Amino acid sequence: xxxxxxxxxxxxxxxxxxxxVLVGVALAAPRLVPxxxxxxxxxxxxxxxxxxxxxxxxxxxxELSGPGAQPTPVVPDGLATPAGExxxxxxxxxxxxxxxxxxxxxxxxxxPATVWRPGFWLGCDQYGQDxxxxxxxxxxxxxxxxxxxxxxxxxxxxxxxxxxGYFGGWADWLLMRLVDIFLAFPSLLLAIAISMVLGNGLLxxxxxxxxxGWAETARIVRSxxxxxxxxxxxxxxxxxxxxxxxxxxxxxxxxxxxxIIVIFAMGMATAILAEASLSFLGxxxxxxxxxxxxxxxxxxxxxxxxxxxxxYPGCCIALVVILFNVLGDELRDVLDPGRKGSW
Amino acid sequence: xAEFALRRLLGTVPVILGILAIAFVVLYLVPGDPAQTVxxxxxSPEAIARIAAEMGLDRPLPERxxxxxxxxxxxxxxxxxVSEKPVADSxxxxxxxxxxxxxxxxxxxxxxxxLAGILxxxxxxxxxxxxxxxxxxxxxxxxxxxFGLVFLYLLAGKLKWFPTSAxxxxxxxxPLVLPAFTLGxxSAAFLARIVRSxxxxxxxxxxxxxxxxxxVPASRILFRxxxxxxxxxxxxxxxxxxxxxxxxxxxxxxxxxxxxxGRFAMEAILxxxxxxIQGIVLFSAFVFVFVNFLLDLVYAWINPRVRDEMxxxx
Numbered sequence: 001x002x003x004x005x006x007x008x009x010x011x012x013x014x015x016x017x018x019x020x021v022l023v024g025v026a027l028a029a030p031r032l033v034p035x036x037x038x039x040x041x042x043x044x045x046x047x048x049x050x051x052x053x054x055x056x057x058x059x060x061x062x063e064l065s066g067p068g069a070q071p072t073p074v075v076p077d078g079l080a081t082p083a084g085e086x087x088x089x090x091x092x093x094x095x096x097x098x099x100x101x102x103x104x105x106x107x108x109x110x111x112p113a114t115v116w117r118p119g120f121w122l123g124c125d126q127y128g129q130d131x132x133x134x135x136x137x138x139x140x141x142x143x144x145x146x147x148x149x150x151x152x153x154x155x156x157x158x159x160x161x162x163x164x165g166y167f168g169g170w171a172d173w174l175l176m177r178l179v180d181i182f183l184a185f186p187s188l189l190l191a192i193a194i195s196m197v198l199g200n201g202l203l204x205x206x207x208x209x210x211x212x213g214w215a216e217t218a219r220i221v222r223s224x225x226x227x228x229x230x231x232x233x234x235x236x237x238x239x240x241x242x243x244x245x246x247x248x249x250x251x252x253x254x255x256x257x258x259x260i261i262v263i264f265a266m267g268m269a270t271a272i273l274a275e276a277s278l279s280f281l282g283x284x285x286x287x288x289x290x291x292x293x294x295x296x297x298x299x300x301x302x303x304x305x306x307x308x309x310x311x312y313p314g315c316c317i318a319l320v321v322i323l324f325n326v327l328g329d330e331l332r333d334v335l336d337p338g339r340k341g342s343w
Numbered sequence: 344x345a346e347f348a349l350r351r352l353l354g355t356v357p358v359i360l361g362i363l364a365i366a367f368v369v370l371y372l373v374p375g376d377p378a379q380t381v382x383x384x385x386x387s388p389e390a391i392a393r394i395a396a397e398m399g400l401d402r403p404l405p406e407r408x409x410x411x412x413x414x415x416x417x418x419x420x421x422x423x424x425v426s427e428k429p430v431a432d433s434x435x436x437x438x439x440x441x442x443x444x445x446x447x448x449x450x451x452x453x454x455x456x457x458l459a460g461i462l463x464x465x466x467x468x469x470x471x472x473x474x475x476x477x478x479x480x481x482x483x484x485x486x487x488x489x490f491g492l493v494f495l496y497l498l499a500g501k502l503k504w505f506p507t508s509a510x511x512x513x514x515x516x517x518p519l520v521l522p523a524f525t526l527g528x529x530s531a532a533f534l535a536r537i538v539r540s541x542x543x544x545x546x547x548x549x550x551x552x553x554x555x556x557x558x559v560p561a562s563r564i565l566f567r568x569x570x571x572x573x574x575x576x577x578x579x580x581x582x583x584x585x586x587x588x589x590x591x592x593x594x595x596x597x598x599x600x601x602x603x604x605g606r607f608a609m610e611a612i613l614x615x616x617x618x619x620i621q622g623i624v625l626f627s628a629f630v631f632v633f634v635n636f637l638l639d640l641v642y643a644w645i646n647p648r649v650r651d652e653m654x655x656x657x
Binding site: 178187189281307317329 | 357358361362365366369372480481483484485486487488489492493495496500586589590593594597598608609612613615617620621623624627628631632635
């Protein structure tokens, strides 16, 4: 692994680090968000970005530690936030003052009228949901769906590719015609057809993207397996009487590994793009879930009044896809020099 | 050449049958009873049964598939569940917009992609090359709807260079320029990469060095020697692009209100109009298969070696 790191160029390293950071964000999303990404509030509809902190009226029942107390970021835990905490329109929209200033302005020491809450740093969408928190959760969904879909595609594509490439003959012919059929459908339309059959849902999206991706994987793995089949070490193993299963698993598969890593990295980019496109068309997972594509789709209707609603999530998608594409390119150059620059 | 064309044509038969089978199965698996949908929510069970019999839904599956093939052979793609208009008519009516869009997008993509790829290969490692590389990575990675929305907001909305909607495009080409450009960006970026890498590969060959040693001018080497030999991968990419155009048109036409096939598909999806969706999916798949067949012929015509290779390997 360290050897790989040394062989990567600085762009490759940068993208690898970027992806790791994003994976960290995805894993730690619940601890990073200042608000519950699903919490709606009609009074905050399309609110503009606020400062770091906003002053909201104190909820009546809540115990407070004193005037100008250091505000504690509310870590939303599911939907457990008390209903009374929702800030009202005027204060939600006012640019946040610094907490230090507030201690001087706070009224009585016994019962302050307001408390400080984290602001809505990137504004709110048309349901009053915090855009920043939704973007952070979107990382989780985007990477999670992309990864699962790729895994699914890889499982099928690898199996088909290895079998077709290693055995050749009629099995190869049949499997490759199957691949041709799947490649002949425009991928988005195929995914649309699948999500129509299975209905909206996370699993549907994963299946739809995976089904679209496996054919390409199968084709690439097959050509590699075909090359390896005639390699001397494989023929030697055959002569020694090794079983087909053994040859495939211990000789062919390990030699396909670099290729598989490259396909996986590049496929992540395509899968994330596909997920975003499906969500954009309203065919993704539950539209209420904070997926980036879904956010772009919702923001599109407010393009003329609030362009950043659609632009920010769009940029997030672009960033992730760029990172995976750059990493995939780099890995291909490093792991698979024979194919440098082709496809 | 004729033999090659024939064999290649026969090769598309199983693919086409497979496409038909998948499309048929998808429609069969779609939740909801089509007879119920046609009859409406308050129809009596007898009425539903009668409509089901009319539609042939009470027959066994293989028979229905054969009937389905027979109907397709006569160009009957069924009727829209919403407007009751024949799907084939609607496709014929809407396809010209998508075709226009695709042709323009392809023109953008080929000219920009070739230009960027050639520049990159000529000034390999230089500032121009790096710029082209960065632009092409961005072009491949940025989702088409982000391009669309940004172009729509800045170029059409703020700068008012282009109309914001292509709905009333009619016969004019102008409203389709921005959508076509949006559609072409991604494949231009893809093409630029392929052109660059295949040119670089060709430029390393001995015959190029010989030409250079003979004193052939650089521009002539590039266009007469290198580019011609780099043509094969370039054509491959153009063929692959077609699929991305068909995909992208759904998104681009939705954003820019182009009354073409993609928007039609989108409306059908929103209304759960399954016959229409199926018709469009089938139509697109057929177009894709057909164009790839044509491209293979072009391949074989450009490079006779391909003919043998194709059958030697496959």
